[in-house]
Amino acid sequence: MPMWDDILGHEQNKEFLARLLQPGNRPHALLFYGPEGIGKKQLALRFAKTFLCQKPDEHPCGRCESCRLINLAEHSFAHPDFILVEQEAPGKDLKIEQIKEMSRQAAFAPALSSHKVCVIDAADRMTVEAANSLLKLLEEPPPNWMFILVASRLERLLPTILSRVIQLRFDQIPLALTQEALNRLGLERPELLARLAGGSLGAAVNLAAADAVSYRDQALEFLEALPLAQPMRYVASQPWLESYDKQGGLLFTEMLLFLARDVLLWQNGLEEQIYNCDCTDRLRRLAASWPASHLKQAADIAQQAYQAIESNAGAKLVLETVVLKTDILRKEER
Numbered sequence: 226m227p228m229w230d231d232i233l234g235h236e237q238n239k240e241f242l243a244r245l246l247q248p249g250n251r252p253h254a255l256l257f258y259g260p261e262g263i264g265k266k267q268l269a270l271r272f273a274k275t276f277l278c279q280k281p282d283e284h285p286c287g288r289c290e291s292c293r294l295i296n297l298a299e300h301s302f303a304h305p306d307f308i309l310v311e312q313e314a315p316g317k318d319l320k321i322e323q324i325k326e327m328s329r330q331a332a333f334a335p336a337l338s339s340h341k342v343c344v345i346d347a348a349d350r351m352t353v354e355a356a357n358s359l360l361k362l363l364e365e366p367p368p369n370w371m372f373i374l375v376a377s378r379l380e381r382l383l384p385t386i387l388s389r390v391i392q393l394r395f396d397q398i399p400l401a402l403t404q405e406a407l408n409r410l411g412l413e414r415p416e417l418l419a420r421l422a423g424g425s426l427g428a429a430v431n432l433a434a435a436d437a438v439s440y441r442d443q444a445l446e447f448l449e450a451l452p453l454a455q456p457m458r459y460v461a462s463q464p465w466l467e468s469y470d471k472q473g474g475l476l477f478t479e480m481l482l483f484l485a486r487d488v489l490l491w492q493n494g495l496e497e498q499i500y501n502c503d504c505t506d507r508l509r510r511l512a513a514s515w516p517a518s519h520l521k522q523a524a525d526i527a528q529q530a531y532q533a534i535e536s537n538a539g540a541k542l543v544l545e546t547v548v549l550k551t552d553i554l555r556k557e558e559r
């Protein structure tokens with residue numbers, strides 16, 4: 226029976242995990258590793274819920290007391306035998322306090338299920354102190370605990386931790402698979418969405434919901450408008466500069482970054498890797514008129530703007546600066 230099939234791909238790993246649902250010798254620590262955004266954490270959470278479910282044969286049943294206490298859709302976890310350690314915000318390290326908080330639970334036996342499951346997301350972002358604290362737990366695991374570490378960069382984990390976990394490698398999901406799933410959901414421009422999302426179905430659905438393509442279109446129009454004859458007049462006359470809020474500013478700068486990336490790829494003959502597959506003629510024209518060194522600087526401008534907006538700088542001011550700086554860049558001598 227297919228299990229966890231709303232998470233794309235990873236069939237071998239799913240089969241391995243399905244076998245762990247059967248009673249028997251189970252490893253007490255697993256590591257899911259592979260690129261970002263391909264469903265590792267989602268599968269870890271789904272597996273944990275199934276593992277703790279009182280009727281795991283139903284993968285999970287969704288109705289038992291255990292299932293009701295793990296609400297994946299709302300990211301709400303009240304289950305006494307389930308612990309999720311994750312970054313407090315994107316880019317943050319996992320701190321020793323977070324691991325210690327988890328260790329404190331070791332004094333208590335599982336309350337509802339036969340096991341406790343701890344998912345440690347972004348395990349490669351543990352501080353050295355946090356990693357050493359986790360290592361102690363892995364060296365003498367409390368009875369009936371199962372740890373699932375999730376990481377994208379194996380080389381950032383202590384070798385002593387790596388030697389105590391069963392490693393499951395997760396590979397990039399084939400683009401065609403994501404595209405097919407988006408198609409089934411009835412979303413427009415599935416190939417473009419799949420590429421912009423780097424193959425991640427969840428990210429692609431979010432991009433569609435946020436109407437990311439309209440921001441991409443605006444970013445493309447902006448690049449094509451350069452060089453500006455009257456920069457200040459342009460800034461004053463563009464409604465999008467007025468209307469984009471934080472979310473809009475983030476999407477615009479992200480799409481601008483992707484476009485700069487794509488034009489660079491085009492210049493290097495790597496057309497098959499571009500994200501914006503629906504506007505190759507326009508990318509080709511940009512590739513012919515932008516020097517590569519300026520494109521890299523334009524990408525830097527977009528990236529810095531993204532970070533500024535993310536740390537709550539006003540979107541309007543940041544975007545106006547992007548316009549003026551990129552325009553100056555475009556007018557520079559080759």
Ligand SMILES: [Zn+2]
Pocket residue numbers: 278279280285286287288289290291292
């Ligand atoms: Zn259940």
